[in-house]
Amino acid sequence: MAASEAPLVLVVEDEPAQREVLGYNLEAEGFRVAKAENGEEALLLVDEESPDLIVLDWMLPSVSGVEVCRRLKSRADTRAVPIIMLSARSEEVDRVRGLETGADDYVVKPYSIVELMARVRAQLRRVRPSSVGETLEFGDIRLDAESHRVYRGDHTLKLGPTEFRLLATFMEKPGRVWSREQLLDRVWGRDIYVDTRTVDVHIGRLRKALCQHGGEDPVRTVRGAGYALG
Amino acid sequence: MAASEAPLVLVVEDEPAQREVLGYNLEAEGFRVAKAENGEEALLLVDEESPDLIVLDWMLPSVSGVEVCRRLKSRADTRAVPIIMLSARSEEVDRVRGLETGADDYVVKPYSIVELMARVRAQLRRVRPSSVGETLEFGDIRLDAESHRVYRGDHTLKLGPTEFRLLATFMEKPGRVWSREQLLDRVWGRDIYVDTRTVDVHIGRLRKALCQHGGEDPVRTVRGAGYALG
DNA sequence: GGGTTTTGCGACGTTTGTGTAACAGTTCAA
DNA sequence: TTGAACTGTTACACAAACGTCGCAAAACCC
The missing domain is CATH 3.40.50.2300 (Response regulator)
Structure with missing residues (x-):
């Protein structure tokens, strides 16, 4: 060790x-x-x-x-x-x-x-419990990587795998703008070809999931550039 | 260098x-x-x-x-x-x-x-000796490239994609005078054909955006040559 | 294998941004 | 002072970007 x-x-x-x-x-x-x-x-x-x-x-x-x-x-x-x-x-x-x-x-x-x-x-x-505690936070949103769960305030949010990975990417660097291409690469994987507009659809789904119990939409659209958290 | x-x-x-x-x-x-x-x-x-x-x-x-x-x-x-x-x-x-x-x-x-x-x-x-950091500053104007945000004093400014790129160009070399052709090349792209007067219009829009919460107009017109910041 | 969930995409409506023309204002030199 | 060149501003038609819906196929899960 x-x-x-x-x-x-x-x-x-x-x-x-x-x-x-x-x-x-x-x-x-x-x-x-x-x-x-x-x-x-x-x-x-x-x-x-x-x-x-x-x-x-x-x-x-x-x-x-x-x-x-x-x-x-x-x-x-x-x-x-x-x-x-x-x-x-x-x-x-x-x-x-x-x-x-x-x-x-x-x-x-x-x-x-x-x-x-x-x-x-x-x-x-699992092996070194102290070194890597991985819960990401942004505002009232909490994402626990291990249990694959996302909380907002008191509620547990229900989101699909892709939405989860999207949110995880955003929460790694709150505020950073990600282009559709970058998101496809990180969230979908590098050898996969899907239309960039598919990102838009999943952003929509993520938004709906994040607001299912009310609250502001934390996802920001940057026209001509991509999306960001906050 | x-x-x-x-x-x-x-x-x-x-x-x-x-x-x-x-x-x-x-x-x-x-x-x-x-x-x-x-x-x-x-x-x-x-x-x-x-x-x-x-x-x-x-x-x-x-x-x-x-x-x-x-x-x-x-x-x-x-x-x-x-x-x-x-x-x-x-x-x-x-x-x-x-x-x-x-x-x-x-x-x-x-x-x-x-x-x-x-x-x-x-x-x-587009080599730019001045802009090493991620956030560009000029006077009370602050431009954060990563989050695609522009601040003036306490206010967050709202500007369109083209205005953003224009401002980013100016802020990379404050004081430098850019001809309309140079701006078209950098902001619009090399292979695009648009009228040079279009630059004037967007300069106007940028000025309005920069002054939407008051303050001096930081964009300088250099008659017969082009535009510059400060 | 049957039912459920997730996914990617086309289609359509809406919003926002863009380029241009037209005109008004400004500067400068003769 | 006057006119020509240059710049500021506005309005508008158009295009591009974005949000959303529904569907069919695929993946998933007992």
């Missing part, structure tokens, strides 16, 4: 671009990051660096992600380190097998960064 | 042929050129040469382009240097991520040289 500074996340991914993107986002979230591009390197780094969490690609050259996972989970000293598995949609059939090898969570590509970060925090909280 | 001769462009590209082609074309356009073939060299040259603009390949050995970009954009003394990212088509999905790391523009390979040169010129045209 790493020292009591920022949690160290080990990213194991053979595709360089994806590795960089993951690293960048994790660092932006305040984590320290170590990177490995194959199974051997990953196993070495686990011994050398003692990461607090591992993000592990399913498909890797030579020693596969599954194998890495299996080995770590059979060692007493590494068994407790949370592992989040990544896999392409076509490999989804192996979901059960992925969890069976001992992975703690499992994310299908293409994934939304917001969602992945939420899962990373959730896993870390 | 380099001397007041021709702008210096730093090309960072590991592939020698591409590096030469870029260098050749940039020199043909009248720029001075510095070349680096990896991230370390790039970071060194930035310190030694203070380039006015950087053309940066996304994928580089050891220190990646993303990493170089991130580092430069997190340093106060280099944050204002425009960075144009190059990436292969297969990495295109990471476009938004690329911009999020702080790159000012983004070009996908294979690109047309003409287009790239246009973008280089465009970026250089």
Whole structure:
């Protein structure tokens, strides 16, 4: 287990671009990051660096992600380190097998960064409860990432998955204006093509959800630019 | 910032042929050129040469382009240097991520040289020594780019998209006189055809917006030349 | 497998912003 | 002082941007 500074996340991914993107986002979230591009390197780094969490690609050259996972989970000293598995949609059939090898969570590509970060925090909280308390607040709105619940005042709000991720994105940086493209990228995921106007519809749904028990509309439309919270 | 001769462009590209082609074309356009073939060299040259603009390949050995970009954009003394990212088509999905790391523009390979040169010129045209921070200030006017908000004194001003961009342009270089053509180019875009008198109308609208809660008119008309702030 | 929820999109109405022309006011030089 | 060039202002037709509704397909959940 790493020292009591920022949690160290080990990213194991053979595709360089994806590795960089993951690293960048994790660092932006305040984590320290170590990177490995194959199974051997990953196993070495686990011994050398003692990461607090591992993000592990399913498909890797030579020693596969599954194998890495299996080995770590059979060692007493590494068994407790949370592992989040990544896999392409076509490999989804192996979901059960992925969890069976001992992975703690499992994310299908293409994934939304917001969602992945939420899962990373959730896993870390399980192991290091103090370091990552994750409830976002803005005005009378409270968002609890772990339980996937949103409160406004005394009421619990009911919102769909996409609305939740939208709101989570907004609440990460209240006031910041997000373009439709940026929202599509963060909330929907990067490899997905949907019309930008779809964002408008979901903004509408989010607004309705946020005001279902009354209160002001906290979502601001910035003409020609995008949307923001507050 | 380099001397007041021709702008210096730093090309960072590991592939020698591409590096030469870029260098050749940039020199043909009248720029001075510095070349680096990896991230370390790039970071060194930035310190030694203070380039006015950087053309940066996304994928580089050891220190990646993303990493170089991130580092430069997190340093106060280099944050204002425009960075144009190059990436292969297969990495295109990471476009938004690329911009999020702080790159000012983004070009996908294979690109047309003409287009790239246009973008280089465009970026250089808007180099702005004064505006390093996220919020621009002039007198009692405050413009926050991230939240797209403009304040004057205690009041929040309401202005349309074009007025916002106009004001942002002015505030990047307070006192500088902009011709109608320059404003059309920066605020409206390079490929748009509109009458130059349209600028006058929008200047009028901006003035009204800036004075909607009283106060002096901060926009100065320079007869025969254009407009300026202060 | 059947019922429910969620999702993306087209369509339509509404709001807001935009470009232009026309005219009024201003400046400057001869 | 006068006229020509330049700028300020207003009105208006038009276009673009946005909000919302309903539907069909997909995903989800027993």
